[in-house]
Amino acid sequence: MRSHLHSASVRASERMRTWSFFGCMLLVFASGCSQRTEVTSGDTADDSIRDVSVQLNWYPEVEHGGVYQSVADGTYESMGLNVEIQPGGRATPVAPELAMGRSQFAITNADDVVLFRAQGADVVAVMAAVQDHPRCILVRADSGVESLDDLSGMTLQRQAGRAFLAFLEKRGYLKDVRQVPYHNSIAAMVTDPKIAVQAYSVAEPLIAEQQGLEVRTLMVSELGWNPYSSVLVTTGDMIRESPEVVREMVEGTVAGWNQYLTSPEEANEAILDANKHGMTEEALRFGAEQMIPLAMPSGKNAEVGTMSSVRWQELVDQMIELELVDTDSVKAEDCFTTEFLTPAE
Known part of the structure; x- marks a missing residue:
């Protein structure tokens, strides 16, 4: 069995491999072969339950704690969602999974959102769990x-x-x-x-x-390099066609993170069960403790999940300055929306 050291350490290495695959997938999107996202009713007595999938950008770890929490404690289910978590790993194609409709949501980092959009994928951030990047x-x-x-x-x-x-x-x-x-x-x-x-x-x-x-x-x-992390993203199509599902997913995920940052035991048990790559209970306890100031840098009364146009604009400007994206290839206002972070009127 590989140790947690290996799982945590190869994180950046494996994510880099996704870019060549993503570049190839863009050719598919450009040819008009992308699939529409569909949200289906679950096979339950309650037709209001909708099946959605969330794609992780790495093996299940503390960075995904809020999602696992809301599955484990029934928060998503109480909101009418049957959420399936798709673990990530080596070369997880986050943007293609969304664009092809195999997942309706995903977890990634803000700088990846900028790169995805610069390369033609309509990926939109709807909440950011971690305010200060680890x-x-x-x-x-x-x-x-x-x-x-x-x-x-x-x-x-x-x-x-x-x-x-x-x-x-x-x-x-x-x-x-x-x-x-x-x-x-x-x-x-x-x-x-x-x-x-x-x-x-x-x-x-x-x-x-x-x-x-x-x-x-x-x-x-x-x-000063501080992109949001553990960002919940979806597609522009999903926002336009199923805004109520997006709102429920965002509210459920925010609730999950609030609970996880207070009492992570239930979610950590689920993460430990889902991660077959050397994760340990001790590592999860440590990681959850370290997450608290990263997710709530202004204190425990902070609103989890918030995003600002200032932070997104700064990130886009930095990535242009660093020549990671071309000028005018992506606009900060297109990278995110906060409309689902407050209850509908």
Whole structure:
């Protein structure tokens, strides 16, 4: 059985593989062969129950806690939804799954939404569970690195091509930093204090601790690169054709996240059962604790799921500046909508 270290560590590597597939799928969409999204009635005595599917962007983990919570405690069902969760993994084609109608919803990151739209997919964010992105650089406490300004002379293990790297390079944080491939492990840090590793703050710090390392977690979000994470997305067609289903899904997911951030045990049990790739109960407990300040950075009275036009515009502008998308290829206002975050009048 693979360890949770492997599951968390290869996250960025495997997601990168989706882009070549997505590019091929765009040829299909352009030829007019895409399928319409359909929401069907469930095979129950209550015809008001509707079947929908949500595609995850990775193996089930704490980043999907709110969705698992609302399935486990019956919140979605109480709102008339029979929600099937499709676990992700290696090369999960999030945008094609939505565009082809095999899933009506998905979980992804805000920068991926911008990339999807720039490449022609009508993907729209409808709520964002995690306000501060968990992306970090992990260094040993005895490395001499106190902040990301101190990385000069270090060797960074990373997956090339990720947007956060382009940001760090553009801002000069990786000057005189030797960049090498990420080996899906923090093992090199055990023997070399000059090794830094890309990481998620909800996972790798615990793994380091379990290996006897005292580490420092340097959050990339504190530098200004902070796309929303654990974003619930759907398609423009779904919003236009089944707005009531979108509203119920958003409200149910917000409720799930509120409960998960308070008491994650039930959802973690479901995640543990669904993740067959070395996930542990201890890792889920740690991750859920780390999620609280990321999802509610302004405190426990914060409204979970909120999004702002300022944040989306800043992200689009940054990605244009970093030459990750072309100017005018995507508009911030098309990337998201907040109309389902408040009850209908």
